Structure formats: C-alpha cells, structure tokens
Amino acid sequence: MADREKAPPERRETLRQEIVNLLGGRELTIGELSKQMGKSEAELYDHLESLKKYKSLQVIPAQCLKCGYVFESRHRVKKPGKCPQCKSTRIDPPMFSCEPEP
Secondary structure, X not given: OXXXXXXXXXXXXXXXHHHHHHHOOOOEEXXXXXXXXXXXXXXXXXHHHHHHHHOOOEEEOOEEOOOOOEOOOOOOOOOOOOOOOOOOOOEEOOEEEOOOOO
C-alpha cells in the first residue's frame, strides 16, 4: 500500500525540453534516446513528431544497408520497414539532432 502513495519524482523540465537538451548538437538514434531517457521508443516517437513540426528538430534520414538508398523524402520519424528499391529490411535508423534551448 505504501508503494501506491509514492508520488512520481518531480520534473524540472518537460519531456520535450529534455529531448531537445539531450540532443543538444549531437546526433542520436531513437534507441539511444530511449536508453538515455529511460522511456520507450513508442512514447518518444510522438514527441519527436511534434518537435519536428514546431521546433528545429533535424532528421538525418534512414538509409538502406544493402543498396545505400537514402530515405530523404520520408516525412515520418519512424524507421522504415523496408527499402523501396531492393526490398531489404536492413535499414539504418534515422538520427535526430536539435539545438539546445537557451
């Protein structure tokens, strides 16, 4: 019963601010962000989509490891399932970068 009464730890910044500050000039994949923040990739994708629309989130596109196809025209931040050229599923995930907020 004591476990139910525990309050979550107090946050000083929002999750999106934390993402922006963590990226701060670095390029990270969703997996690296997830590990460093202790959040699921699924939870972070929604925040990255929003940051892409309203902040200066840069997306370094995913790339096929088999034929080298670069997913430059892709608008979604999630990793593609397969390459449209060679149909390979060996895809290097996109990376994300953002300038930290002052």
